[in-house]
Amino acid sequence: MLFFGAKLLQKKIDIDDFTLHECGDSFALKPGKVSKKSGRSSYESFLTGIDLVRNKKAQALVTLPINKYAWSKAGIPYKGHTEALDAIFDTNAIMMLGCQKLFVALFTHHISIKEVPSKIKTKALYHFFLHFADAIKEESIGVLGLNPHAGDGGVIGKEDQKIKKAIQKANKALGNKRFVGPLVPDTAFSVQKYRYYVCMYHDQGLIVLKSKYFDESINVSLNLPIVRTSVDHGTAFDIAYKEKNPSIKSYINAIKEAIKLSA
Amino acid sequence: MLFFGAKLLQKKIDIDDFTLHECGDSFALKPGKVSKKSGRSSYESFLTGIDLVRNKKAQALVTLPINKYAWSKAGIPYKGHTEALDAIFDTNAIMMLGCQKLFVALFTHHISIKEVPSKIKTKALYHFFLHFADAIKEESIGVLGLNPHAGDGGVIGKEDQKIKKAIQKANKALGNKRFVGPLVPDTAFSVQKYRYYVCMYHDQGLIVLKSKYFDESINVSLNLPIVRTSVDHGTAFDIAYKEKNPSIKSYINAIKEAIKLSA
Numbered sequence: 040m041l042f043f044g045a046k047l048l049q050k051k052i053d054i055d056d057f058t059l060h061e062c063g064d065s066f067a068l069k070p071g072k073v074s075k076k077s078g079r080s081s082y083e084s085f086l087t088g089i090d091l092v093r094n095k096k097a098q099a100l101v102t103l104p105i106n107k108y109a110w111s112k113a114g115i116p117y118k119g120h121t122e123a124l125d126a127i128f129d130t131n132a133i134m135m136l137g138c139q140k141l142f143v144a145l146f147t148h149h150i151s152i153k154e155v156p157s158k159i160k161t162k163a164l165y166h167f168f169l170h171f172a173d174a175i176k177e178e179s180i181g182v183l184g185l186n187p188h189a190g191d192g193g194v195i196g197k198e199d200q201k202i203k204k205a206i207q208k209a210n211k212a213l214g215n216k217r218f219v220g221p222l223v224p225d226t227a228f229s230v231q232k233y234r235y236y237v238c239m240y241h242d243q244g245l246i247v248l249k250s251k252y253f254d255e256s257i258n259v260s261l262n263l264p265i266v267r268t269s270v271d272h273g274t275a276f277d278i279a280y281k282e283k284n285p286s287i288k289s290y291i292n293a294i295k296e297a298i299k300l301s302a
Numbered sequence: 303m304l305f306f307g308a309k310l311l312q313k314k315i316d317i318d319d320f321t322l323h324e325c326g327d328s329f330a331l332k333p334g335k336v337s338k339k340s341g342r343s344s345y346e347s348f349l350t351g352i353d354l355v356r357n358k359k360a361q362a363l364v365t366l367p368i369n370k371y372a373w374s375k376a377g378i379p380y381k382g383h384t385e386a387l388d389a390i391f392d393t394n395a396i397m398m399l400g401c402q403k404l405f406v407a408l409f410t411h412h413i414s415i416k417e418v419p420s421k422i423k424t425k426a427l428y429h430f431f432l433h434f435a436d437a438i439k440e441e442s443i444g445v446l447g448l449n450p451h452a453g454d455g456g457v458i459g460k461e462d463q464k465i466k467k468a469i470q471k472a473n474k475a476l477g478n479k480r481f482v483g484p485l486v487p488d489t490a491f492s493v494q495k496y497r498y499y500v501c502m503y504h505d506q507g508l509i510v511l512k513s514k515y516f517d518e519s520i521n522v523s524l525n526l527p528i529v530r531t532s533v534d535h536g537t538a539f540d541i542a543y544k545e546k547n548p549s550i551k552s553y554i555n556a557i558k559e560a561i562k563l564s565a
Binding site: 148149150151152153154155156185186187188190191195196197198224225226227228229230231240241242243245246247248249250251253 | 411412413414415416417418419448449450451453454458459460461487488489490491492493494503504505506508509510511512513514516
């Protein structure tokens, strides 16, 4: 498939730069088209990659975007890479997105705003913090509050006090003061004091990240037995195999971060 | 009070540049200290300003920050300017913050995240849009969805569909397509297509605004019978009468916007 794609793009590939692994059948790729075959092929290369890392033949897994309709057409029961990794490794991966200037870890992902407040529980946050502290060695990590003004002392919602308690418990267990917060969300990034932030919901972290570092961000899965990074964009079928110089910053950064994390 | 403050700062004031109005008693100002007298004084100058605009002796009201504890000490029953304006004019002012590059109007303000989803009602949004369209003459106004991916077609929460309905109703009533959305919140600002955005909750708008344009933003009250702008920062008692060159960008911008809006 690699050579087929390279031919379509009229690019030469020097095979001395890579170790190649066969995975699944080759077929005539149709750029920008959703198909069962392409879904199956991307899933098989994903599984091959996981096996290579699991068997210590590779140090890290770097994924490119998948098309969820193609996966679904091919009968793959996962919405995306993260769900598949959770199932394969029987864990709850921590989803962290960002670039060297700013990383945001999401405590909740693809749930409605209505469902968020009931997920803010001291115990669950505490475990999240410990797993996060295990994966990220940074000295100080900012933790955002949930409500405007981080609750203004309990006047605007009670959840921020649960976050405060979880931070205190985690810092006590770690024997340091790595987690700082709950920070007032709207000013947490105005003078950016930390490189890593824990955010309570999807858009709290991603609105800032995507408005400041749109094309260079990556996706990192933490709390997994393997190192896995990914680009932070979709398949872009509208420009696939057409645009001459699409931005590959996110891909380059995903590879760099994988090297760093597996060192 | 003006001359007292100017003396403390060792600044000369050319009174030919201003028309001065007496409001309340003068007293010995203590920089950076909360007091009943200063609370009363700031409230009286606020009321004097409102009267001047209401009686067409001035074209717009530009406010500087108040200390809410000073107001409370002086027995003033409002938490801040906006609440006082709502009561005085018997209306619901639209709170909009921003600068020339980006303005965000907030559909909900100082309520907890838990309370937000139940406020997202088609009728209330529709009226908000019409009031907003009346105040802001911009051709296109972006409207954010509530949930991640703007609900992903109803899969992540149902509120975004109510927002969509309200947008359609408002555009129909206006006979144009001024309101555009619901936009996916996390990418709404990555390639900024609009200058004005309607946001569903406090931090959805302010996280971006304060991370990008912290010291130049202002606060504008819309849907009031008078023009009112304000700085977008607090009293900063920690640097008041001390720091030699505090940023006055927000104040200058508040005056500029007031001139623009009252033209």
